[in-house]
Amino acid sequence: xxxxxxxxxxxxxxxxxxxxxxxxxxxxxxxxxxxxxxxxxxxxxxxxxxxxxxxxxxxxxxxxxxxxxxxxxxxxxxxxxxxxxxxxxxxxxxxxxxxxxxxxxxxxxxxxxxxxxxxxxxxxxxxxxxxxxxxxxxxxxxxxxxxxxxxxxxxxxxxxxxxxxxxxxxxxxxxxxxxxxxxxxxxxxxxxxxxxxxxxxxxxxxxxxxxxxxxxxxxxxxxxxxxxxxxxxxxxxxxxxxxxxxxxxxxxxxxxxxxxxxxxxxxxxxxxxxxxxxxxxxxxxxxxxxxxxxxxxxxxxxxxxxxxxxxxxxxxxxxxxxxxxxxxxxxxxxxxxxxxxxxxxxxxxxxxxxxxxxxxxxxxxxxxxxxxxxxxxxxxxxxxxxxxxxxxxxxxxxxxxxxxxxxxxxxxxxxxxxxxxxxxxxxxxxxxxxxxxxxxxxxxxxxxxxxxxxxxxxxxxxxxxxxxxxxxxxxxxxxxxxxxxxxxxxxxxxxxxxxxxxxxxxxxxxxxxxxxxxxxxxxxxxxxxxxxxxxxxxxxxxxxxxxxxxxxxxxxxxxxxxxxxxxxxxxxxxxxxxxxxxxxxxxxxxxxxxxxxxxxxxxxxxxxxxxxxxxxxxxxxxxxxxxxxxxxxxxxxxxxxxxxxxxxxxxxxxxx
Amino acid sequence: xxxxxxxxxxxxxxxxxxxxxxxxxxxxxxxxxxxxxxxxxxxxxxxxxxxxxxxxxxxxxxxxxxxxxxxxxxxxxxxxxxxxxxxxxxxxxxxxxxxxxxxxxxxxxxxxxxxxxxxxxxxxxxxxxxxxxxxxxxxxxxxxxxxxxxxxxxxxxxxxxxxxxxxxxxxxxxxxxxxxxxxxxxxxxxxxxxxxxxxxxxxxxxxxxxxxxxxxxxxxxxxxxxxxxxxxxxxxxxxxxxxxxxxxxxxxxxxxxxxxxxxxxxxxxxxxxxxxxxxxxxxxxxxxxxxxxxxxxxxxxxxxxx
Numbered sequence: 022x023x024x025x026x027x028x029x030x031x032x033x034x035x036x037x038x039x040x041x042x043x044x045x046x047x048x049x050x051x052x053x054x055x056x057x058x059x060x061x062x063x064x065x066x067x068x069x070x071x072x073x074x075x076x077x078x079x080x081x082x083x084x085x086x087x088x089x090x091x092x093x094x095x096x097x098x099x100x101x102x103x104x105x106x107x108x109x110x111x112x113x114x115x116x117x118x119x120x121x122x123x124x125x126x127x128x129x130x131x132x133x134x135x136x137x138x139x140x141x142x143x144x145x146x147x148x149x150x151x152x153x154x155x156x157x158x159x160x161x162x163x164x165x166x167x168x169x170x171x172x173x174x175x176x177x178x179x180x181x182x183x184x185x186x187x188x189x190x191x192x193x194x195x196x197x198x199x200x201x202x203x204x205x206x207x208x209x210x211x212x213x214x215x216x217x218x219x220x221x222x223x224x225x226x227x228x229x230x231x232x233x234x235x236x237x238x239x240x241x242x243x244x245x246x247x248x249x250x251x252x253x254x255x256x257x258x259x260x261x262x263x264x265x266x267x268x269x270x271x272x273x274x275x276x277x278x279x280x281x282x283x284x285x286x287x288x289x290x291x292x293x294x295x296x297x298x299x300x301x302x303x304x305x306x307x308x309x310x311x312x313x314x315x316x317x318x319x320x321x322x323x324x325x326x327x328x329x330x331x332x333x334x335x336x337x338x339x340x341x342x343x344x345x346x347x348x349x350x351x352x353x354x355x356x357x358x359x360x361x362x363x364x365x366x367x368x369x370x371x372x373x374x375x376x377x378x379x380x381x382x383x384x385x386x387x388x389x390x391x392x393x394x395x396x397x398x399x400x401x402x403x404x405x406x407x408x409x410x411x412x413x414x415x416x417x418x419x420x421x422x423x424x425x426x427x428x429x430x431x432x433x434x435x436x437x438x439x440x441x442x443x444x445x446x447x448x449x450x451x452x453x454x455x456x457x458x459x460x461x462x463x464x465x466x467x468x469x470x471x472x473x474x475x476x477x478x479x480x481x482x483x484x485x486x487x488x489x490x491x492x493x494x495x496x497x498x499x500x501x502x503x504x505x506x507x508x509x510x511x512x513x514x515x516x517x518x519x520x521x522x523x524x525x526x527x528x529x530x531x532x533x534x535x536x537x538x539x540x541x542x543x544x545x546x547x548x549x550x551x552x553x554x555x556x557x558x559x560x561x562x563x564x565x566x567x568x569x570x571x572x573x574x575x576x577x578x579x580x581x582x583x584x585x586x587x588x589x590x591x592x593x594x595x596x597x598x599x600x601x602x603x604x605x606x607x608x609x610x611x612x613x614x615x616x617x618x619x620x621x622x623x624x625x626x627x628x629x630x631x632x633x634x635x636x637x638x639x640x641x642x643x644x645x646x647x648x649x650x651x652x653x654x655x656x657x658x659x660x661x662x663x664x665x666x667x668x669x670x671x672x673x674x675x676x677x
Numbered sequence: 678x679x680x681x682x683x684x685x686x687x688x689x690x691x692x693x694x695x696x697x698x699x700x701x702x703x704x705x706x707x708x709x710x711x712x713x714x715x716x717x718x719x720x721x722x723x724x725x726x727x728x729x730x731x732x733x734x735x736x737x738x739x740x741x742x743x744x745x746x747x748x749x750x751x752x753x754x755x756x757x758x759x760x761x762x763x764x765x766x767x768x769x770x771x772x773x774x775x776x777x778x779x780x781x782x783x784x785x786x787x788x789x790x791x792x793x794x795x796x797x798x799x800x801x802x803x804x805x806x807x808x809x810x811x812x813x814x815x816x817x818x819x820x821x822x823x824x825x826x827x828x829x830x831x832x833x834x835x836x837x838x839x840x841x842x843x844x845x846x847x848x849x850x851x852x853x854x855x856x857x858x859x860x861x862x863x864x865x866x867x868x869x870x871x872x873x874x875x876x877x878x879x880x881x882x883x884x885x886x887x888x889x890x891x892x893x894x895x896x897x898x899x900x901x902x903x904x905x906x907x908x909x910x911x912x913x914x915x916x917x918x919x920x921x922x923x924x925x926x927x928x929x930x931x932x933x934x935x936x937x938x939x940x941x942x943x944x945x946x947x948x949x950x951x952x953x954x955x956x957x958x959x960x961x962x963x964x965x966x967x968x969x970x971x972x973x974x975x976x977x978x979x980x981x982x983x
Contacts, residue, residue, distance in 0.1 A: 198850035430861020
């Protein structure tokens with residue numbers, strides 16, 4: 022082999038690192054080949070471009086987010102299993118320290134930013150416009166840009182594994198460890214640029230949905246008549262808009278330190294690493310509320326529907342959502358009580374953190390009393406919701422324990438902390454997103470997911486969860502720190518770690534059953550012809566499943582909370598029935614390939630900057646500028662659906 | 678339905694079992710946090726126990742209510758439990774569940790404040806403390822005894838019953854200094870000197886480890902803190918002085934190079950090594966925290982941050 026080629030394969034493709042890299046290379050190549058061959062043989066390239074890559078339809082964008090979230094859950098889950106395999110026994114040599122460090126970094130980053138975030142955005146997109154009686158989001162074109170920025174950010178992050186090396190400074194990426202002096206590989210650059218790109222998309226999504234909800238509600242849908250999921254999106258969007266810019270700044274300054282030789286966070290020339298820690302958590306703590314608030318929204322919808330009862334204490338629920346989003350800004354320092362802030366500061370942040378438990382506790386009681394004197398149907402979404410209550414309550418309790426600053430001196434960075442945040446993020450967010458996925462699945466795809474397979478997945482995942490994470494609380498009390506790639510035999514940590522690893526594999530099996538369930542149901546799932554398979558309460562269930570492209574042929578006028586349920590109760594659903602003469606032409610946004618191409622440009626620019634290959638970076642930046650320019654001079658980005666076409670569509674759906 | 682209830686019971690059984698393991702294991706010294714040997718760790722344990730009890734007041738009723746409600750109001754033909762689909766407001770109930778958490782947070786907040794302020798003071802006022810300056814390096818711990826003028830690597834010896842004033846900094850990425858059986862941790866940060874009071878009232882060898890990730894060798898950043906009666910401690914100091922080599926700046930430069938090593942000790946320390954480290958790494962920010970470079974290390978313990 023010529024020298025330059027050897028250099029390339031060693032430095033960038035890392036072929037000297039052994040079978041794990043080779044295996045990944047082969048798998049990636051096979052997957053790509055598979056996709057290309059399938060699309061070509063089924064002659065689906067045009068379909069892919071027209072229906073998906075250029076779409077600005079919120080429902081389709083939601084589906085793409087959902088798919089991406091599930092794939093990333095798989096990637097992050099495989100990371101988790103690798104980590105747990107390494108920790109199963111003391112003194113293990115399954116992974117080297119370098120690989121372990123990379124894998125826990127990608128696990129954390131992917132699960133939070135490329136799994137939890139797209140999962141909540143999937144539900145935002147799928148549900149909000151249908152629930153508030155709108156035809157699309159406020160800025161459909163921007164919505165597509167948001168998705169493609171997320172998508173290509175995630176792509177950029179993921180290719181680091183096989184091209185150049187993954188980041189290895191932890192998902193928090195604290196300097197000085199993440200500075201050039203200690204970490205000169207391209208991995209850290211991948212982290213910074215991938216998060217920056219997808220973060221821009223997230224800010225845009227926050228703005229988009231806040232405006233959508235404030236400006237595009239159907240006539241009569243006052244804020245206090247709005248379904249609680251939409252309220253939770255308001256709360257989460259507010260937090261996104263205020264928190265994500267802090268991350269963008271932190272990432273940008275650290276990128277400058279690494280690429281341009283500045284000293285914002287270095288330990289030399291007056292840099293202050295502490296400043297990054299502050300900026301990171303000013304975003305980082307609100308971030309966990311960003312992902313949990315929509316889950317709270319899902320639970321509120323699911324509980325009311327499957328208890329066949331009004332949500333208990335609606336105003337209290339709204340108030341607590343908004344309180345959580347405000348308090349979320351005053352708790353960030355609880356991530357570093359042990360960084361010497363002083364007793365006064367620590368006390369302030371300790372008590373502020375405990376305060377979060379108050380509105381959250383209120384919500385739990387309200388959910389319980391929604392079920393009280395109701396009629397509870399144990400469907401899949403409801404099972405995940407019921408499982409959420411004990412899991413999240415215990416996780417919340419350990420959260421209050423962690424908030425007591427002096428006690429935190431003993432928990433900080435130990436496995437007690439690991440167990441706590443996995444319990445609230447899995448028990449809260451993942452359970453919530455799965456409940457939401459099961460609940461709205463028929464609305465999106467028009468068929469039900471198989472119940473038997475879903476129940477197997479549910480029990481495996483739940484039992485696996487407790488087996489995996491309960492021992493980790495104990496390990497924390499035994500003094501085990503996070504991020505150790507191995508541990509000695511004489512500490513007595515072996516047994517509990519082994520049990521924990523078994524639990525992780527059971528959870529993995531649970532996830533596999535969800536995949537099997539989806540694949541099985543695509544073929545054998547029961548079709549939903551009613552549009553309202555759960556006998557539910559809110560407006561989206563008054564539409565056929567899946568909803569037509571324009572959502573509502575005629576925008577309904579809302580007269581009360583849970584209007585669909587109330588109309589059904591009073592047998593007045595005819596009020597929403599269409600009459601031929603009510604139908605007028607509808608203006609809809611045109612599809613555009615530009616958001617996708619802009620994503621590609623961001624990817625190229627990011628990739629160039631990772632390796633500081635400036636010509637490539639410039640090429641990408643030119644692409645971004647061109648897409649902005651062409652958009653600025655675009656006129657007539659809307660098209661009109663003629664009334665007759667709508668009549669035909671509705672008639673075919675049997676609604677006219 | 679029976680099957681499901683059974684499964685749920687099994688699950689709660691498992692939950693209970695793991696909680697019990699946690700509680701019972703409190704007796705064993707393996708559970709370091711639950712078995713402290715000094716006043717600092719003990720204060721922290723008291724707060725931990727208080728927080729378990731207070732949160733238990735909420736979570737136990739919640740779990741019980743959940744089981745009761747899901748079972749009682751399940752959707753089965755012939756279920757005679759009341760069904761009130763429109764009942765959705767109750768001022769009294771809302772006041773109760775806004776009120777109880779507020780009271781609990783009030784109580785826990787009060788004790789948190791008390792303990793937080795208590796822990797920045799020495800655990801004993803009548804006994805003169807001993808200062809140990811700790812520097813975390815890649816991937817080892819350097820302990821300097823400014824008053825005894827000796828130094829150790831990857832272990833520290835302390836006298837029992839004496840408050841130890843650990844002054845912490847880092848000459849590498851930030852780490853966290855944690856000796857679970859003595860009490861909670863504090864970060865070591867470049868360019869800063871931070872204080873952590875600890876004390877052992879019982880002789881023994883106590884496990885310590887860095888708690889914040891610092892790269893490849895992080896998993897091997899363990900050290901022992903060995904507590905001995907005061908007379909034995911001073912005997913050890915004399916032995917180190919008479920049998921070891923001095924720590925020179927050249928040796929320090931060697932220590933700074935990333936590596937994993939065993940334990941060593943040094944009979945003397947170069948003047949101002951610790952302060953110089955804090956200042957060299959850009960201690961520009963945080964003015965007034967340390968004396969300017971060149972003054973003795975003794976004045977430092979009065980000026981370092983609390």
